[in-house]
Amino acid sequence: MTNAPARMFREVDTRADFPAMERERLGWWYSSGVVEQYLTKNDGSGTRWSFLDGPITANNPMGVHHAWGRTYKDLWVRYHTMLGHEQRYQNGFDCQGLWVEVEVEKELGLGSKREIEEFGIDRFVNLCKERVRKYSGIQTEQTKRLGNFMDWDNSYYTMSDVNNYTIWHFLKTCHERGWIYKGDDVMPWCPRCGTGLSEMELVEGYQDRTHRSVYVEFPLVDEDAALLVWTTTPWTLTSNVAAAVRPDLDYVKIRDGGRGTGDGESAGRVLYLAREAARHALRGGYEVLAELKGAELAGRVYRGPFDELPAEQGVQHRVILWDDVAADEGTGIVHIAPGCGKEDYGLAKEQGLQIVAPIDEFGVYIDGFDWLTGMAVGDVAGPIVRNLREKDILYRDHDYTHRYPTCWRCKTDLVFRLVDEWFIDVDPMRERMQEITREIRWIPGFGEDREIDWLRNMDNWMISKKRYWGLALPIYECQSCGNFDVVGSKDELRERAVEGWVEFEGHSPHRPWVDAVKIACSQCGATISRIKDVGNPWLDAGIVPFSTMGYTEDREEWSHWFPADFITESFPGQFRNWFYSMLAQSTALVNEPPYKTVLGFALLRDEHGKEMHKSAGNAIWFDDAADKMGSDVMRWLYCSHNPTVNLNFGYHIGDEVRRRFILPLWNSYAFFANYAALDGFDPTDPANAVPLEERTLLDRWILSRLQGVVDDVRACLDDFDAQGATRALERFVVDELSNWYIRRNRRRFWKTEADRDKAAAYQTLREALVTLTMLLAPFLPFTSEEMYDNLVRSVDPEATVSVHLLDYPLADAAKVDAALDRDMAALLAAVNLGRSARNKASVKVRQPLPAALVWARDPETYAAIERMQDQLLDELNVKALGHIDDPSVYATYVIRPNLSVLGPKYGKALGGIRAALAEADPARVAATVRAGESLELVAGGEAYSLTPDELLVDVREREGFNVAEEGDLLVALDTTLTRDLIHEGLARDFIRGVQDARKEAGLRVEDTIRLAWQTESGTEVAQAIDRHLEDIAAETLAREAAPGWVEAAAWEAEVKVGAEKVTIGITRIGSLLDER
Secondary structure, X not given: OOXXXXXXXXXXXOOOOHHHHHHHHHHHHHHOOHHHHHHHOOOOOOOEOOEOOOOEEOOOOOEHHHHHHHHHHHHHHHHHHHOOOEOOOOOEEEOOOHHHHHHHHHHHOOOOHHHHHHHOHHHHHHHHHHHHHHXXXXXXXXXXXXXXXOOHHHOEEOXXXXXXXXXXXHHHHHHHOOOEEEEEEEEEEEOOOOEEOOHHHHHHHEEEEEEEEEEEEEEEOOOOOEEEEEEOOHHHXXXXXXXXXXXXOEEEEEEEOOOOOOOHHHOOOEEEEEHHHHHHHOOOOEEEEEEEEHHHHOOOEEOOOOOOOHHHOOOOEEEEEOOOOOOOOOOOOEEEOOOOOHHHHHHHHHHOXXXXXXXXXXXXXXXXXXXXXXXXXXXXXXXXXXXXHHOOOEEEEEEEEEEEEEOOOOOOEOEEEEEEEEEEOOHHHHHHHHHHHHHOEEEOOHHHHHHHHHHHHOOOEEXXXXXXXXXXXXXXXXXXXXXXXEOOOHHHHHHHEEEOHHHHOOOOOOOOOHHHOEEEOOOOOOEEEEOOOEEOHHHHXXXXXXXXXXXXXXXXXXXXXXXXXXXXXXXXXXXOOHHHHHHHHHHHHOOOOOEOEEEEEOOEEEOOOOEOOOXXXXXXXXXXXXXXXXXXXXXXXXXXXXXXXXXXXXXXXXXXXXXXXXXXXXXXXXXXXXXXXXXXOOOOOHHHOOOHHHOOXXXXXXXXXXXXXXXXXXXXXXXXXXXXXXXXXXXXXXXXXXHHHHHHHHHHHHOOOOOHHHHHHHHHHHHHHHHHHHHHOOOOHHHHHHHHHHHHHOOOOOOOOOHHHOOOOOOOHHHOOHHHHHXXXXXXHHHHHHHHHHHHHOOOOOOOEEEEEEEEOOHHHHHHHHHOHHHHHHHHOEEEEEEOOOHHHOEEEEEEEOHHHHHHHHXXXXXXXXXXXXXXXXXXXXXXXXXXXXXXXEEOOEEEEEOHHHEEEEEEEOOOEEEEEEOOEEEEEEOOOOHHHHHHXXXXXXXXXXXXXHHHOOOOOOEEEEEEEEOOOOOHHHHHHHHOHHHHHHHHOEEEEEEOOOOOOOEEEEEEEOOEEEEEEEEEEEEHHHHO
16 A cells, blocks of 8 residues: 555535635735735836725615625726736725714604704714714725725725815815805705705605695686695695696586585586596586686686685785696696795796795794694694685595605605705806716716716705704805805815814814804905805715815825726616716816716615515625625625616525536536545646646647636626626636536546646646636635635745735637637537437436437538547437438428417418418528527518517427537437447446435545445346446446445445436445555
């Protein structure tokens, strides 16, 4: 017995605990200094790549939806690091705004702005800061767990002084150009949060809501009749000033046969409404008294539903014309309350209507509304309905479910309220922003159209919030002369301060500390204070191309990083939020694009396609997913998905990703490592270096294909196409490396002799796997590192310590063999068709068949298959290869028109179409249909294009053969079985059963065994085992093999051989290592 060879490679468990492996590798990265080396490896390289991180809101732990975008970010940052590009590696946190305030309010049990002020603005703001610090720390650790490498000590925070003061500079620039103004407008307003929402925020919070809707009569002054009006917001009726009709819409004057409420006293009431609306608005019968156009109602005066209220005194209610009135819902007559609706307010400005504003910042009726004063609008629907009924002007009421805007943070129903806010006039830069947008590359391409559409139609930017935790708007308004000043920097504030600087100095520029500073009005010299408003939070994120790159500190250094080469975020919403905010601020400051390429991606859902919500019980937190499925599985799921389509996420989907790619990759690596460890293969030994030209055809082919994959993956990553890169990698790893190269070469690794052929196989597979670790490093940082450490570092301790410190691989043109690639592609196509033919015949691969016959339109294709026929015969388990001269001998096609579809479509022309089909080449028609393409033909002088569903294709195969074809290639399998073939198939069944039993018994690949089995003598199975015993013993490493009792064996199992069950016994008796 010889000494066992030294093990240079660690053995690999095929049942790896990936999450545990990732946690161990994560600790090693930071303890060994790998991350630090990674961050500095390209310093001074001369080539910079500027990535700008869209800041994550530091308010809660990460969910799996955050991990999608952070995976994309890390993918391209790692790729460009491996390309040698110097980067900033800066992670970002969004810190200020209502989202943080709401959570702090919940923690404190506060329910209103009044309670916040009683608690103390300073204490409240400090708690907001603490929450940001807490969750930014948690998110940092979670992002590390995802595998991202960033300069964590240099993360930017939008609450930082530099960020806030850079926004001051932007606002000062806008003010100097006359773009900032204070304006009154009706804005969406959250009564719970006590603040308005900008247009960009409004779309984030629409939800299904059920409200009480009412049909109300507005009595006309000059006629015993009424206008019938519908509204879903009864509280706004208190502020009605007009009713709108569309001038060209048809209206009717009707006599009602009975009120919708069942009030018999109302029978005979005369009402006006749109003719189209009468069908759904009225209840019971009615008589049409007259028809008229909306224009004929213009100017008529009516009595308002709440004329008795003090606030409504002096209001003259009249009918106005409005082109946007519709009649598909409601009555075609729209109630107008300019103090409660944005469009209504616009009409009031155009038509000189009076404005009644009923509520305060908490959604409570103000003085002048009698019994309603002090009541919240959310509580008045019932009382108002009762009041309308008592006044005999309620036609009917009912619950109505519709999409309604809610506060995107606290989910409270919004109201529309007349307020004074601060705005940036975007009209002066609207056209330039669109030009800049066209200079940017948008992925997917429709992103450009969406951004342009937003820029073309957006309102002026409301930048103020009546809250506490946020950018302190540097606007100082003079109550004496009406002037306002905008301060552009901390230095300017210091220079202009006339009070409060000492109290403020040392604090961040937030409320309440900055409010202590007062300046002199630049017009009249009066001492003036900063307005109490804070800024729209998208100002915070939109300034980061300037604040994070040193715009105000070092303009030259900033110019090296601006514009950003790449940004990526989820595109729903960001066109009007972060993407837009950066465009606006960059246009104002430097008139240039802030980024060159933007990759947008869709939304993440649960595995059934439903929105994830904590309340629904289907939300998955990042930590749970990382612990259960592992980060690399998540990353591959994200990267392999089409970013334009919503991504379904769940543990079953994660399992499928693991089975589809991670396990084939890992098992290919384990196959090499375990056999190389077993054999003591030393890749550094010159004796094991076999020149490429001396290696087998399969060796040369897999290395040639590897170069193509390197080129393909680099091209995809250069084009920001992660999905395309994963497809190339999956195809290579699963189809070509695992399912073809390794399977076709298994015996080269299994054989006991350590010859040059075996060394070449090891050398080839190791090269492919090492290159894959580098290709996969940006996608699967943990798995690639684990593989690299064993494949490279275990052999050469002086090698680069981490795969992430290497350069990205380049294709080696010397290893490319285009002709061999084409030949192997032809062979693989034939093999795939052969497998399809087997599946059609329901003949398992272990059952040998007599022959595979091949037809190829291109003679070179058949010649390539013939040259490599040994591979095809072994893979398909057939005994011979044959050539088909005429494919119609083995497969014929009958083409019929699908009469149920074509008949109604073409009528009398169908006869000519049938005749033309009869003249067409059936094989060509079948191929066209199979490809999903339309068939073009001419019948009776007319051209027709027949879709695949309009044709029926019947395939008739030659008896004894099963056929599969695709394009210009056809494979026919002879399925005739002789007794010898049947026996060989049974023997292969038996081998498979023994191999499975070896695994179940926990045997190592090198263990030799004693094999026993029990079966009835004389059966087909017994004869098959006896005739093929030598092959069985060789395949299963059975050094002793004989029929007999199995009770004494160490492991007993039952295996299925054909239709028979055979009991086998296995006992380990040694190892291949002992035999070397």
